[in-house]
Amino acid sequence: MVMVPSLVNIVLTVLLSVLGTSSCFASSLLSDYEVLVTLKQGFEFRGVPALSSWNSSSPSSVCSWGGIGCSRGGRVVSVDLTDLGLSGSVSPALISRLDQLVHLSLAGNNFSGSIEIGNLTNLRFLNISANQFDGGLHWNYSSIPNLQVLDAYDNSFAALLPLGISSLKKLRHLDLGGNYFYGTIPPSYGSLVGLEYLSLSGNDLQGKIPGELANLTGVREIYLGHYNVFEDGIPAEFGKLVDLVVLDISSCGLEGPIPHGLGNLKALDTLYLHTNLLSGSIPRQIGNLTGLVYLDLSNNMLTGEIPLEFANLKRLKLFNLFMNRLHGSIPDYIAGEFRELETMGLWMNNFTGIIPQKLGQNGRLQVLDLSSNKLTGTIPPNLCSSSRLRILILLNNFLLGPIPEGLGACSSLTRVRLGQNYLNGSIPDGLIYLPLLNLAELQNNYLSGSLSDASSSLSSSLAHLNLSNNLLSGPLPTSLSKFPSLQILLLSGNQFSGPIPASIGQLHHLQKLDISHNSLSGQIPPEIANCTFLTYLDLSQNNLSGPVPSEISNIRNLNYLNLSRNHLNQTIPRSIGGMKTLTTADFSFNDFSGKLPESGQFSLFNASSFAGNPHLCGSLLNNPCNLSAMGTPRKAAAADFKLIFAVGLLVCSLVFAAAAIVKAKSFKSRNGGGGRPESWKMTAFQKVEFKVSDVLECVKDGNVIGRGGAGIVYHGKMPNGVEVAVKKLVGMGHDHGFRAEIQTLGNIRHRNIVRLLAFCSNKDTNLLVYEYMRNGSLGEALHGKKGSLLGWNLRYKIAIEAARGLCYLHHDCSPLIVHRDVKSNNILLNSTFEAHVADFGLAKFLFQGGGASECMSAIAGSYGYIAPEYAYTLRVDEKSDVYSYGVVLLELLTGRRPVGGEFGEGVDIVQWCKKATSNWRREELVHILDPRLSSSSSSSSSAASSNSSSSSNSTSQQQEQQRLMHLFFIAMLCIQDNSVERPTMRDVVHMLSEFHPNSSSSSSPNPSPNNKHHL
Incomplete structure (x- = not known):
């Protein structure tokens, strides 16, 4: 009886304890619920609202919300908002209240402003990549001690790299790439001994790569290149990173030799050292990397031969050594041992000897470019043994013999360039009629025989055919007219005879036809x-x-x-x-x-x-004609014409006057085109602190800072002091795809593209609000008073930055964008003269989609910059932008406008530069350079002296001259008449990076016009 009350007390105690614990869990869950609801209120949505499941008023439903994960105890431990199209800011104070959080992902949204994550002792995974966060990352990392993954890739952070990260001893994955971090890499990052992944690429880092990074003995992937410009070379200590699988230190100005110690990295799968200034021979120790799959040492200054030890690299799929100074023969083991080889680029070296005759027998070869060497012998017969070969470029060598018959049946081929050799024999049947072939260049050889006709089922993709300067004979086959996509047909300098077939009129897309220097009749x-x-x-x-x-x-x-x-x-x-x-x-x-x-x-x-x-x-x-009998009628006709012209002129004047009156009345009735603020709608693409009414206040005549074919640009200051540029579009309709395209432009994020902040519209007018660029356009600076202040190094820097912006539009943006109006006035300069591409893609986007055919009904561009194929055919692609960019490079070099009377009547800057530099010699270039600056780059032996200062100045001048020659050479590639011969913007960026102004190299070779061969 005594034990009963005691037992009751125990039961009651336990029950109260359980109820108390449940109450605690409920209270914590309520707190998590409140945090998430408050967070959602700060988010902005576009289109269909995201987080539609976050609408319950019951805290107990939190764990069923989209993107939310809970522990067994009912606490929120995971928040995943990846790729939901959210914008706005993120409150660090709210995030820190989710005190049980283990996993947090905000990646792939449009969040902006600064961010700081702290006081989350359980947090292990943090991904804030692909947003627009700015400021720095100088957080209190001791309050997130268990963090294992920190991914901040592709934001707008602009600060020194945070030192506090070094305290995260459990960190395994660190990605700070694609931002604006500057300064040096902290040596203390070498203390993150648990790190497996490190990416700092795509920033503005300088200084040396610290050897302390070699202490990361467990690291498997390192990415340090692209946009960063490091001093000296690759740390020799990197030879200790024996677990390394990927090493990418490309495009960052590295000098010196490749360390032999890299041969110790036996686990290495990918080695990218391309587009640097590395010199010396290729270490034979690289042959120890038997697991290597991707090797790219291209675009450096490497010398010597391909090491024999490379025979051990049996797993190679990618093998690029192009644009170096290598010599010797191409080893036979490449054909025999590289059984996985898919891509090999050895162009623009000094290789001699024959091409390994067994090359291609592995059945995997897809891309082969050996052009611009000194190779002899014949083309291997089995390059396309399994019909996988897509690109074959062997031009500008000394190759002999016939074109292998097997290539005539290589159905996978898309591009063949065999020009400028000594090939003979006939063209294999079917070669030029292959179904996927887009480009065929066989010019400047000794090919003979006639062209065979194709079968009636011809369905070729051929767009460019060049057979000029050979010994071909016989009639022009009628099947040439059946190429539905042919744009360029060059058959000059042969022995073709007979009539020009009338069916040639079926080549409805033909842009260039040259059948000169033949024996055609009729x-x-x-x-x-x-x-x-x-x-x-x-x-x-x-x-x-x-x-x-x-x-x-x-x-x-x-x-x-x-x-x-x-x-x-x-x-x-x-x-x-x-x-x-x-x-x-x-x-x-x-x-x-x-x-x-x-x-x-x-x-x-x-x-x-x-x-x-x-x-x-x-x-x-x-040689005057006898026109005496025609005098009176001619005078009468002239008088009649003058009368008709005068009457027509009067009628036109009246029409224009009436139209002006109507337009003025319409403009006045709309309050200057502005309308009432409440009739406008604004879509913000960033976190902005202004309203439509603030934007309309900017649209005043006194604020005009520019006018163009697409609209008027106004300068304004928002209430919070932020300066903006407002572009009022003219002649732009409201088609169904317009807002979607503007949405795409608003999502573009790149350091060299002007940011679109907002879009305002009413039924009559569209306004685009951009960030303001204080130094105006490159055209204004270059051709105005600031032109003499833009030195060669600054101009080179602007060229690289503009190229990077266009490269992003062409290759990395989704969807890809063709600018269509690249010019110096559309390259804007901020307060530090950093270049930003502006007005990109707008005309194309506005007319894309259902109205695609109307898009090309008129030329959208600026005179002097328009590519030949665009001006005459209204057909446009990314190579049209490349041509326009080439004109901008010529502007930077010459200081002259693209068109003007200074070149002569009907002559533009492109024609003038080509004529003035026909021999590609340095002394010719000096004559076209901007006279305001060219004195600093002219070579004058009289200026030399025996003291060290004079020697240093001479070296500096040589470096400057090489950069200018390089810039000129790239410009010449970009303005090729044939769009196929122009480089891509990605190629342009790589070539420009070779002679970055911050580089100290002065020993790079002068560029050659043959560099265009590989495109």
């Missing part, structure tokens, strides 16, 4: 006018006869026409004078007769264009 088929995109037509030096078809004048984009040295007769069609785009024509040495027209384009041609036609007459030829 008449010019009128059907050639059906090639409406033709910009270049050369039929010269043949045996053509008969009249020039008047239909040629229907080719509205024709720019170049050469019919010289034939047997053409009768009169030259007067309608050719109405071809507004025709700037060059040659009718010389034919049998033309009658009066030479003097109106229209004929007035632009020289007398030499008509020489060798004794029966032609006219004032241009100093």
Whole structure:
């Protein structure tokens, strides 16, 4: 009986304890619920609201919310908001209240502002990558001591690398890449001995790579390159990182030799050291890396031969050594031992000897580029043994013998470039008709025989065919006209005979046709006018006869026409004078007769264009025609024309005046185009602290800072002091895809692209709000008073930064964007003269989608920058941007505007530079450099002296000259008439990085025009 009350007390005690614990859990869960609800209130959503499951009023439902994970005790331990399209800011105080948090991911959103995570002792995983966080990462890391993963990749952090990270002894994964961190890499990072992954690439780091990083003996992946510019070379201590699987230190200005100790890294799978200034020979110890799969040592200054020890690299798939100074032969073991090889690029070296004849027998080869060497012998017969070979580039060598027959059946080929060799024999049947082949260049060889016809089931992708300067003969096959995508057809300098087939008019996409220097006969088929995109037509030096078809004048984009040295007769069609785009024509040495027209384009041609036609007459030829019988009617016709012109001018004036009155009234009724603030809608792409009314206050005549074809730009200051640029678009409709495209532009994040902050619109007007660039545009600076302040190093830096911005648009943005109006006025400079690409892609986006055909109905661009194929065909791709960028490089070099009377009538900067530097010599370049700065780069032996200061100045001048030659060379590649021969913007960035202004190298080779071969 005594024990009963005691037992009751025990039971009651336990029950109360359980109830108390449950109450504690409930209280904690309620706190987690309140934190998450408050966090959601601070988020901004676009389109369909995210976190739709976070709508319950019951705290007990938290653990079922999307992205939320709970422990068995009901506490929130995981928050995963990855890729939900959220924006706004993140409150560190709220996050720290989730005190049981183990996993936190905010990745792939649009969060902005600063962020600090702390007071989470259980936190192990933190991912804040791909946002717009700024400031620094100088947190209290002692309050998150158990952190194992810290991923802050792709944000806008701009500060020194945080030293406190060194205290995270459990850290395994650290990614701070793709930001604006500056300064040096702290040696204390070497104390993170548990680290397995380290990425600091894509920042603004300088100084030396600390040897202390070699203390990370468990690290498996290291990424330090891209945008960083380090002094000296690769630390020799890296040879101790025996567990390393990936080492990427590319594109960061490293000098000196490759350490032999890298041969100790037996676990290495990937070694990327490309696009640096590394010199010396390739260490034979690299051959010890038997597990190596990807090896890229390209674009350096390496010398010597390929080590024999490389025969041990039996797992290689990627083998790139191009753009070095290597010599010797290509070892046979590459064909015999590299059984996994897929890509090999050895171009632009000094390799000699023959190509290993068993190359390709492994059946895996996809890309082979050995061009611009001194290779001899024949092309291996089994390069495409398993129909995987896609790209074959062997041009500019000394190769002999025939093209292997097997290539004629290589259905996987997309690009073949075998030009500038000594190849002979016939072209294999089927080669130029392969279904995926896009580019075929066999020019400047000794190929003979006739071109075979293709089967009726031809479905080729061929866009560019160059067979010029060979010994080909026979008729032009009719099947050439069946290429649906052919844009460039070059057959000059052969022995083709017979007529030009009328079916050539079926090449509806043809832009350039050159069949000169052959033995073609018969008449010019009128059907050639059906090639409406033709910009270049050369039929010269043949045996053509008969009249020039008047239909040629229907080719509205024709720019170049050469019919010289034939047997053409009768009169030259007067309608050719109405071809507004025709700037060059040659009718010389034919049998033309009658009066030479003097109106229209004929007035632009020289007398030499008509020489060798004794029966032609006219004032241009100093051979007057007998026009006495035509005097009176001609005067009457002239009088009639003047009367009609005067009446027409009067009518037009009245129409324009009426339109101006109507427009003025409309403008006034809309309060200057602004409208009431409540009629506007604003979409913010960043965290902004202004309203529509603040933006409208900027749209005043007194605030105008620029005008262009797409709109007017105003400068304004928001209430919080932030300066912005507001662009008022003109002539832009509200099609169904417009807002989606603006949304895409708002999501673009890159350090060299101007940030779009917001978009405001009403039913009449669209306003784009950008961050303000204090130093205006490059065009204004370069061609204004600041031009003399832009030194060569700064201009080179601007060139690299603008190229990086365009490279992001072309290669890394999703969806990819073609700018369509690259020019110096669309490259803006901030207060530190950092370059930012502006106005990118807008015209294309506005007209993309359902209205794609209307997009190309008119040229969107600026005169002087427009690529030839765009100007004449209205067809645009990323190579059109590359051409425009090349013009910008010429502006930077010469200090001149793209067009102007200083070059001569009808001549632009591209034509002027090509003519002035026809031999690619250094002394020619000096004559076109900006005269405001060129004195610093002209080579003058008289300035040399025996003292060390003079020697240092001489070395500095040599470095500067090499950079300028390099910049000029890249510009020449970009402005190639044939878009296929232009580099990509990614290639441009790599080439520019080779001679970065911060580099101390002065021994790099002068560039060669043959560098364009690999594109």
